[in-house]
Amino acid sequence: MEQKLKEEEKKVGVIETWLRKHTLLFKGATRHPFILSIRDGSIDITSFKSWLAQDYLFVRAFVPFVASVLIKAWKESDESGDMEVILGGVASLEDEISWFKREASKWGISLSEVVPQQTNKKYCGLLESLMSPDVEYTVAITAFWVIEVVYQESFAHCIGEGSKTPQELKETCERWGSEAFAKYCQSLQNIVNRRLQKASDEELKKAEHTFLNVLEYEVDFWNMSRGNV
Ligand code: HMH
Numbered sequence: 001m002e003q004k005l006k007e008e009e010k011k012v013g014v015i016e017t018w019l020r021k022h023t024l025l026f027k028g029a030t031r032h033p034f035i036l037s038i039r040d041g042s043i044d045i046t047s048f049k050s051w052l053a054q055d056y057l058f059v060r061a062f063v064p065f066v067a068s069v070l071i072k073a074w075k076e077s078d079e080s081g082d083m084e085v086i087l088g089g090v091a092s093l094e095d096e097i098s099w100f101k102r103e104a105s106k107w108g109i110s111l112s113e114v115v116p117q118q119t120n121k122k123y124c125g126l127l128e129s130l131m132s133p134d135v136e137y138t139v140a141i142t143a144f145w146v147i148e149v150v151y152q153e154s155f156a157h158c159i160g161e162g163s164k165t166p167q168e169l170k171e172t173c174e175r176w177g178s179e180a181f182a183k184y185c186q187s188l189q190n191i192v193n194r195r196l197q198k199a200s201d202e203e204l205k206k207a208e209h210t211f212l213n214v215l216e217y218e219v220d221f222w223n224m225s226r227g228n229v
Contacts, residue, residue, distance in 0.1 A: 013193045013196075014192075014193060014196035014204070015189060015192060015196070018208060018211055022211075022212065025212065025219075028215070028219050029215045029218040029222075030153035030157070032154070032219060034051070034223075035157060038166075038169055039157055039164065039165055040163075040164055041166055043169070047225050047226045047227065048107075048225075049107050050224075050225050050227070051222075051225035052103060052104060053104065053109050053111065053114040054116065054117060054224065055221075056100040056111055056114065057114060057116050058120055058123065059093065059097060059100060060097070061124040061127050062093065062127060063090070063093050063097075064127075065130060066086065066089050066090050066093065066144065067090060068130070068131040068140065069086055069141055070083065070087065070090060072137035073086055073137060075137070077137060079191075079194070082191050085187045086141075086144075089144075089148075089184070089188075103171075103172065119223070119224040120224065122217070123220070123221060126213065126214070126217055130143050138192075138203050139203065141188070141191055141192055141195060142192050142195075142196070142207040142210055143210050143214055144188060145188040145191075146211050146214045146215065147214055148184070148185050148188060149188075150215070150218045151176040151181075152176055154176070154177075155172070155174075155175070155176035156173075156176075156182065158173040158177060159173045159177045160177075
């Protein structure tokens, strides 16, 4: 029976199985009240500014994490194409950092004065722990994918049909909600599914644990932005 379930998992893809198993937590991260308030236009701009400032710091810590995934791909991947996908991610982060600077100045935020909140520090600490050479490529790329897909699913919801997102927030939502970003997440997801299909039970367990950990930290990050720490 256990064996049969495992075979089934492989056919539909491990990620799909996880998403079914952990729907509630995934929804918690991608349909958070912060996101819903952008979509319905009721967002408190103070929360948005707080998110923007904290996320800038997060993205700066995300760069070395993605670079560490690139190193793992080079050392461990069975497919040379993985490197191009990850390298594309690194490249677009340069643009993203410039965007944060422009957006912050629009809102009158001085980024050099932003102090990381505890929740943000904790999340950056998780990234740092995943940079360790002891963490397998499969586990690290799983984290990478879920970090990106949470923003993709969240912000796409804000520009979807019936959304009342304020004009001045639309560019932010487009950044992660766009078709192009969705495609990039799909490329990451394909890598993750391929790796998980070949993974040992031990590695699968670690990857699933990391997947859940990231989702919890994403919920905390939204909570922090709304001022509920
Ligand atoms: C907290 N999660 C957080 N910030 C981001 N910018 C992303 C995910 C997507 O890159």
